[in-house]
Amino acid sequence: MWQAEHVRERLTILYPQCDVKIVGMTTRGDQILDRTLSKVGGKGLFVKELEVAMAEGRADLAVHCLKDMPMELPEGFLMAAVLEREDARDAFVSNDYASLDALPAGAIVGTSSLRRQALIAARYPQLVIKPLRGNLDTRLGKLDRGEYAAIILAAAGLKRLGLAARIRSLLDADVSLPAPGQGTLALEVPLRDDGLDLVSILAPLHHTPSALVSIAERKVSQVFGGSCQVPLASYATITGDQMHLRAMVATPDGQRMISAEARGPAESAEALGLQVAELLRAQDAVGILSACLSEAAQADDDARSAELAADAAKPPGNA
Numbered sequence: 001m002w003q004a005e006h007v008r009e010r011l012t013i014l015y016p017q018c019d020v021k022i023v024g025m026t027t028r029g030d031q032i033l034d035r036t037l038s039k040v041g042g043k044g045l046f047v048k049e050l051e052v053a054m055a056e057g058r059a060d061l062a063v064h065c066l067k068d069m070p071m072e073l074p075e076g077f078l079m080a081a082v083l084e085r086e087d088a089r090d091a092f093v094s095n096d097y098a099s100l101d102a103l104p105a106g107a108i109v110g111t112s113s114l115r116r117q118a119l120i121a122a123r124y125p126q127l128v129i130k131p132l133r134g135n136l137d138t139r140l141g142k143l144d145r146g147e148y149a150a151i152i153l154a155a156a157g158l159k160r161l162g163l164a165a166r167i168r169s170l171l172d173a174d175v176s177l178p179a180p181g182q183g184t185l186a187l188e189v190p191l192r193d194d195g196l197d198l199v200s201i202l203a204p205l206h207h208t209p210s211a212l213v214s215i216a217e218r219k220v221s222q223v224f225g226g227s228c229q230v231p232l233a234s235y236a237t238i239t240g241d242q243m244h245l246r247a248m249v250a251t252p253d254g255q256r257m258i259s260a261e262a263r264g265p266a267e268s269a270e271a272l273g274l275q276v277a278e279l280l281r282a283q284d285a286v287g288i289l290s291a292c293l294s295e296a297a298q299a300d301d302d303a304r305s306a307e308l309a310a311d312a313a314k315p316p317g318n319a
């Protein structure tokens with residue numbers, strides 16, 4: 001809601017004559033909170049319900065966390081704008097400790113991200129990682145009730161909700177390389193021929209450097225199946241007109257971990273993404289990810305079967 005409100009405010013400043021309405025809705029990703037995302041399955045868990053609303057003309061655009069968007073949008077939809085990136089880093093949140101380094105052996109760290117799990121397990125094998133899902137309040141509540149010594153969250157989410165004070169330290173990219181698109185909002189629109197040129201209307205919100213880094217980061221992920229169900233990190237920065245892209249692939253336990261990087265003109269974002277993906281492939285990225293990829297495929301299948309079963313259970317004519 002904060003994100004939708006943010007976009008509404010920016011559009012209202014740009015187009016004071018427009019009345020921008022928010023259609024609030026929850027998605028499967030918001031609803032299923034008892035399983036880690038990698039086990040929920042189905043790509044675009046936070047996206048699909050919003051696409052249905054756009055297809056039915058109940059909404060003209062959707063505000064997403066780019067991190068949650070599938071690499072390929074379904075036919076009939078377009079990513080119209082990528083907003084300027086917020087802090088892309090992961091944040092360390094704890095009531096008792098200042099940083100990962102300060103945690104004693106056996107301390108419980110909460111995260112449901114396979115990427116964060118792998119990165120922490122590799123560097124801090126003495127720590128215990130426990131799943132943690134739910135919205136920010138839920139997650140912080142679990143920390144405050146003492147279920148975890150510390151939790152890892154995206155800094156961007158905390159900052160957006162005015163909770164930056166909860167951040168004890170920010171994890172450097174060489175400790176916790178961010179996920180593709182982390183900290184970035186994106187606007188998705190339906191391709192409709194009703195004369196409303198949403199792409200031009202939203203163009204003033206588009207931030208080209210953020211879009212370029214997201215293209216490079218997401219390309220790496222796309223090459224390896226593109227989902228939030230594998231321990232893959234990919235993070236690009238731009239200095240002048242040069243891009244630096246780093247990526248990492250690991251097993252969930254952090255036992256095997258490979259990384260690659262490349263530099264080149266920011267304009268060649270996609271080529272840089274492909275280049276880094278090939279460097280990872282040459283180090284057996286597919287082999288390292290294979291256990292996760294088959295688990296993810298299984299979760300996808302389960303999600304699809306559940307969807308089909310739900311559709312079959314609906315009374316006829318009530319699609």
Ligand SMILES: NCc1[nH]cc(CCC(=O)O)c1CC(=O)O
Pocket residue numbers: 065066067068152153154156157181182183184185
């Ligand atoms: N998958 C959940 C999700 N999607 C985007 C964010 C954070 C905000 C962002 O990266 O823009 C989060 C929560 C988290 O990682 O703590």
